[in-house]
Amino acid sequence: MTDINTWIDNEVKTNDVVLFMKGTADMPMCGFSGRSVQILQQLGVPFKGVNVLDSNELRQGIKDYTNWPTVPQLYVKGEFVGGSDIMMEMFQSGELKTLMGEKGVA
Template identity: 75%
Template sequence: MAGINDWIDNEVKSNDVVLFMKGTPSFPQCGFSGQVVQILDYLGVDYKGVNVLTSDELRQGIKEYAQWPTIPQLYVKGEFVGGCDILREMFQAGELKSLFEEKGVATTAPEAAAG
């Protein structure tokens, strides 16, 4: 299992924003992954989507990597931020945009939070 853990670790650390999801950003294959993609697209954040459905080892490995049982999982600058519910709450509170800005990740979202 060390191999997949190292691979995940490398993806997380070599990309500013990584979303481990079911499906791809252009074709999410679960509702939760789709919601996170919509949020990131709205914020205009440049991110890498990793499809966990390509490998059972990856799907299991990412859960162990973050000690988090569900997918999607968002990482920003090497840190685990959360899954769909957490990201949705942070987005609605305007905290997600602030997090990206604090971490030096560019967003193109309008200033005022929607909703």
């Protein structure tokens, strides 16, 4: 098995939009993950959800990967955007929609 950093790096770089979250898009396991999924669905953006609860290694690995202490974490075209609060602010200001457009994710 590849090390977790390499696996995360691959997910982030091979998917346009990735949400590392607790639970799945159909069944989020925390309010912040649920809110993040709703934001992306409202924008109509296809995304890959990665359930960090599947493994402790992944749950810790994603925090180390970005040096960001919480989940969910959103990546767009290989770039870390932020967590739930940042997503909410960017969504409300229209900035998230603009970012998706600029990155060619519509």
